Amino acid sequence: MKFNPEVCDGCNICVDTCPIDVYIPHPxxxxPPIVLHPEECWYCGCCVVDCPRPGAVEFNWPLQQRGYWKNKETGKTHQL
Incomplete structure (x- = not known):
């Protein structure tokens, strides 16, 4: 996960909404907040959904990286 400093205004809503306390406010x-415990993130998306500034918080859910399937009839691979 990362913050876009051009979009994030440091409101810290993500800090307050994160159920795991992954973030701490910047001094x-x-x-943008500091990502203190990235390895503990549940990828629930609360920080992205509750952020009032679209594009301020960005991260890739691990399952999105694996979301591929192959069509047996055509042999084509698709991403979910």
Whole structure:
């Protein structure tokens, strides 16, 4: 997960909404939060959904990386 500093205004809604406390507020006001425990993230998406600034928080869910299937009839591979 990462923050886009051009979009994030440091409101810290993601800090408050994260059920795992992955983030902590940045010591400087107006800066994106610090990702303190990225390995503990559940990828629930609360931070992305609750953020009032679309595109401020970005991350790839691990299952999105694996979401491929192969059509038996055509042999083509598709991503979900």
């Amino acid at each position: 400087q006001e107006g800066k």
